[in-house]
Amino acid sequence: MxxxxxxxxxxxxxxxxxxxxxxxxxxxxxxxxxPITILPGANRSDESVGREVSAAKGPIKSTNLPICENPFLQPGFVWYNDSQEETQTTWVPFYPNLLEQPYALTTIEPNLEPVDPHTSEGDPYFPTESPPQELLDVAPHQWMQDMVRHYELYNANEGQSSPSPEFHELQNRLLWLRNRRILIVSDSVDRYQSEYICNRLGLELTHSKKGRQTAAWCHIPAWNLTLMNWHIASVSPTRPSWWWIEEMSIVNVEERWTEYYLPTLSDTIGMNGKSPDLILFHTGLWDHTYFIRGPEAQGQNATWSRSLNWRELRFYMQRLRTVITMLRTQFGDDVPIMCRSVTLKKSLLSNVSILNLDRAARFVCNELDIEIMEFGEIITGYFEFYKDMVHIDRGPLSVLWANMIFWNLFRTQGGVEVRGELRKIPSNNTKVVSPADGWNTCHNDFMNAKHY
The missing domain is CATH 1.10.287 (Helix Hairpins)
Structure with missing residues (x-):
């Protein structure tokens, strides 16, 4: 028992x-x-917590990261400093796990020390401080800075038999630009951005003899690189009798296509023999004026702050489809196309209907499997960098535009960049028969990515 x-x-x-x-x-x-997160102050230093959380959640920069991550679709901010050269401007993305990194966990408080004891009594303020290098390291590559520096060193080394190691490094990193073609079907906002690229490289934008608002191009001999601009003056199928620019005799896209665009076609075709390497498409500001000024011909007042009605938006979306179909018919269904998000006018009261157009364009582009270049979204409110009520001046924003364009051109050539690291740089011998081969590597991921 x-x-x-x-x-x-x-x-x-x-x-x-x-x-x-x-x-x-x-x-x-x-x-x-x-893993259990120990909050700062619980008998642990901020730094030790940062290391633990970072190790548990994973660093912002890692070899295991997916290659299809668009930095310009991440939340972030434009970093520039009045004391620095404008080409150092960069988009600083906020990647997941950012707030768990050591440099983000450091306690920050306003500075209470008076700037000037005679004029300030110690009101709280935050002194200017550059982002931590760890954050800048994951920012997208600054292609415009590379190109300008290459131009400067080329001029400095002209006639010398032994260029500097820095020049050799830039030369090798930029070889993929050779023989590339970018087509920009848009308005003068983007034409000015092309012109700024040319100017920074000691060149001038060439305008068609048929007028500034027809076709223009920037050809960069160092790489046989061409940015072709086809000016689009709204999606109107006719030239209304009330059109406000007398010297613009042709408005509708179909006529402009034959009269202005096709004569420049040979300078637009890339190495694949049928299309440019990348197309940037946008129309919005001209359409805004077209819809607002139209009622004036019927004796009504032009109400700039009004919202567009369904009939106007339906017309706009139908015509957008027509223009994009023309591009694909001309260059092939697989040509890489991006739609640029709209840039607002400097007057806040006249932007309601522009926002209507932007949202309609986003819908059409999504339906047609076209990615959005979020330049307009990123720079919303940066009116201090405008040269007038409509156009963006040369400066930090124009550098950002260039970096976004070349970041996407890099994709078409099979280049791979992951959080600031150039994992694959196409060599001079790399000739992508179809730019779509490189573009499609991440296209579906970027189409499905969240836009902040």
């Missing part, structure tokens, strides 16, 4: 130990899968 009792106690003890061990194992696995 006593032996039986002892046996039962023994079995119960073994079972309890087993259950306890099993529970402990489950707890260990749970903690490993869902």
């Amino acid at each position: 006593k032996w039986t009792i002892h046996a039962r106690v023994f079995v119960a003890a073994v079972g309890l130990v087993g259950i306890t061990s099993f529970a402990s194992l489950l707890l260990i696995l749970y903690i490993h899968r869902y």
